[in-house]
Amino acid sequence: MKSLFQYLKEVFLGFYSLWTGLKLTLYYFTHPRKEIITEQYPENRTTTINIPERFAGEVILPHDENNKHKCTACTLCEMACPNGSIKIISVQEESEDGKKKRVLDKWIYNLGMCTFCGQCIDACPQDAIIMKNSFELSVYNRNDLVKTLNKPGSKLKEKE
Amino acid sequence: MENNNNIPIDDLTEEFVVNIGPQHPSTHGVLRLQATLDGETIKDLLPVLGYIHRGIEKMTESLGYKQSIYLTSRMDYLSAHINNQACSLAIEKGMQIEVPERAKAIRIIMAELQRLTSHELWWGSCAMDLGAVTPFFLAFRDRERILDIFEGNTGNRLTMNYITPGGVMFDVLPNFASSIKELLVKVKEHLKEYEELITGNVIFQHRLKGVGILPRELAISMGCTGPVARASGISCDVRKYHPYDGYDKLDFKEIVIDGCDSWARYKVRMEEMKQSIHIIEQLIHNIPEGEFRAKVKGVIKLPVGEYYQRVETARGELGVYIVSDGGNKPYRMKFRAASFSNLGALKPITVGAKIGDLMASMATIDLVIPDIDR
Incomplete structure (x- = not known):
C-alpha cells in the first residue's frame, strides 16, 4: 500500500514538474517578441547591424x-x-x-x-x-x- | 529444430564494438569513444584522441612569449580569457612585474564572465544531450549578451587575446560597468527560469541521480579538478588555495557537494554560476582607477629558470609551466589541461553502466576536446 502511494506520488510529481517546465515554454511561445537576440543577417546588414568600434577585423x-x-x-x-x-x-x-x-x-x-x-x-x-x-x-x-x-x-x- | 531455450543466456550474447564519434552530434567535438557493448551494457570504453591535435606546446617554442598567448585561447575555447590569464601570470612571474590594480579587477571580471558563459553553454548542451532542445536556445540568450560585451571591449567574441603580460590590451569602454550591471539583473532572472525548466524536472533528475558515480578516492587518483572533483567532495578550488590577481580579497564560497554522481556535478555548476555573479558584483561598483597596463618591453625575455602558474578555469585547474633558457622564446611550455585529466575518469564511471547513461556522464563531466588534444 505504501509503495503504491509512493508510486502515485512520483507520477503526480512528474506531471507537476513537466507542467512547470512547459509553462515556461508556453510563455515564450505566446510572447514571441520578448527578448529576441537573433540577428536577421544578411537582411539587416545595411540597417540595424551593430559592429562594435573595437571589433578586430581587417x-x-x-x-x-x-x-x-x-x-x-x-x-x-x-x-x-x-x-x-x-x-x-x-x-x-x-x-x-x-x-x-x-x-x-x-x-x-x-x-x-x-x-x-x-x-x-x-x-x-x-x-x-x-x-x-x-x-x-x-x-x-x-x-x-x-x-x-x-x-x-x-x-x-x-x-x- | 534447435531449441534456444536450453542454452544459457550468456552464450547467446556477443560483444560488439561501437565507435561513438569522432563526428557525433552528442560528443561536442572530435572525440572518438570506442565502446565495447554487451547488449546495452558498456564492457569497455577507450577514448581515442588526436583528431584536433595542433601541437600548441611545440608551436610556442618557435613563437615569442607574447605571441604564444593567442594560442592559449584556442585550447579551451570556452575559457579563453582564463587561459590568457594563466599564461600571462606565468610570464609575469618570470619578469617580476607588478600588475596595476585596475588591470587585476578587469581580469577577474572578464574571467568570471567567461566562467558564466562556459557554464551557461554547458547547461544548454547538457540538457540537449539528455534530449531537451529548448534549454539550448534559452542558454544562448545570456551567453550572447555576455559575448556582446566581450566583442565591444576586447574586439573578439571567442578567442580574445585580451589579457597580456602586464595587464590588459586596452582599457574597458566607459559603459562597461553599467552594461554589466544591466546584464547581471537579467542573468539572475534567467537563472530562476533555468531552475524552473530543468532542475525541478523529475525526468531530468532521474537521468542524472545515481548515474556516473565518481567516488572521492577515484577522483583524486585520476587527477580530476574543478566542478567534477568538487562534486565528489574534494575541496580543490585554485582561487581559494593559491589565489592570484586578488581573488584572496574577494568574498565567495567554494561549492563542494558530496554527492559523487552526475546530479552533484550539475548542482555544483549551477551554484558556481551564482558565485561568479557574486564575485562580479563585488568588483563592478568600484573598479580602481589608474593604469590598465604596466610597461612591458616589446620583446619579452625571461631569466633562466622554471615558472609555474595555476589558475581555475571553468573546467578545473590549468597549469602553465615555462622553462626558459634566457632567450626570447620559451625553451618549453607545458600546459596541464583540466579536461584531459577529467576524461580519465570517464572510463571507470561508465564501465558496467548502460550506454544511455554514457551521454549523461559525458555531459556532466563537460569535456572540451581541443583542451584535451592541444
Whole structure:
C-alpha cells in the first residue's frame, strides 16, 4: 500500500514538474517578441547591424587626404605577428642633405594567414595601422587575399 | 529444430564494438569513444584522441612569449580569457612585474564572465544531450549578451587575446560597468527560469541521480579538478588555495557537494554560476582607477629558470609551466589541461553502466576536446 502511494506520488510529481517546465515554454511561445537576440543577417546588414568600434577585423594603413601614411618601416609589426602574415619591404632613399633613410616600399598583408589577434596594432609605435571593424572579407580568388596596404605614390607623414 | 531455450543466456550474447564519434552530434567535438557493448551494457570504453591535435606546446617554442598567448585561447575555447590569464601570470612571474590594480579587477571580471558563459553553454548542451532542445536556445540568450560585451571591449567574441603580460590590451569602454550591471539583473532572472525548466524536472533528475558515480578516492587518483572533483567532495578550488590577481580579497564560497554522481556535478555548476555573479558584483561598483597596463618591453625575455602558474578555469585547474633558457622564446611550455585529466575518469564511471547513461556522464563531466588534444 505504501509503495503504491509512493508510486502515485512520483507520477503526480512528474506531471507537476513537466507542467512547470512547459509553462515556461508556453510563455515564450505566446510572447514571441520578448527578448529576441537573433540577428536577421544578411537582411539587416545595411540597417540595424551593430559592429562594435573595437571589433578586430581587417588591418588597414590609413592615409590622409594628401596620400600620406605614418609607417616608418620599422618592421616591429612583422616581428610581432605570430603567423607571418605581414611582410614589409623597404628601400634605402637618399635625401637632399645626403642622409640615408629607410622608406616603406610595400606593406604586404596576407589576410588569409591573419588570426586577428591584434599583436601588430599593439606593437606599432607610430599607431600607423589600425583594425577596421569590417568582417565580410571573403574573395573569389585566393591571390586577392594578399594585399598591399600602402597606396601607390604615398609618402611618410612628417611629424609636426 | 534447435531449441534456444536450453542454452544459457550468456552464450547467446556477443560483444560488439561501437565507435561513438569522432563526428557525433552528442560528443561536442572530435572525440572518438570506442565502446565495447554487451547488449546495452558498456564492457569497455577507450577514448581515442588526436583528431584536433595542433601541437600548441611545440608551436610556442618557435613563437615569442607574447605571441604564444593567442594560442592559449584556442585550447579551451570556452575559457579563453582564463587561459590568457594563466599564461600571462606565468610570464609575469618570470619578469617580476607588478600588475596595476585596475588591470587585476578587469581580469577577474572578464574571467568570471567567461566562467558564466562556459557554464551557461554547458547547461544548454547538457540538457540537449539528455534530449531537451529548448534549454539550448534559452542558454544562448545570456551567453550572447555576455559575448556582446566581450566583442565591444576586447574586439573578439571567442578567442580574445585580451589579457597580456602586464595587464590588459586596452582599457574597458566607459559603459562597461553599467552594461554589466544591466546584464547581471537579467542573468539572475534567467537563472530562476533555468531552475524552473530543468532542475525541478523529475525526468531530468532521474537521468542524472545515481548515474556516473565518481567516488572521492577515484577522483583524486585520476587527477580530476574543478566542478567534477568538487562534486565528489574534494575541496580543490585554485582561487581559494593559491589565489592570484586578488581573488584572496574577494568574498565567495567554494561549492563542494558530496554527492559523487552526475546530479552533484550539475548542482555544483549551477551554484558556481551564482558565485561568479557574486564575485562580479563585488568588483563592478568600484573598479580602481589608474593604469590598465604596466610597461612591458616589446620583446619579452625571461631569466633562466622554471615558472609555474595555476589558475581555475571553468573546467578545473590549468597549469602553465615555462622553462626558459634566457632567450626570447620559451625553451618549453607545458600546459596541464583540466579536461584531459577529467576524461580519465570517464572510463571507470561508465564501465558496467548502460550506454544511455554514457551521454549523461559525458555531459556532466563537460569535456572540451581541443583542451584535451592541444
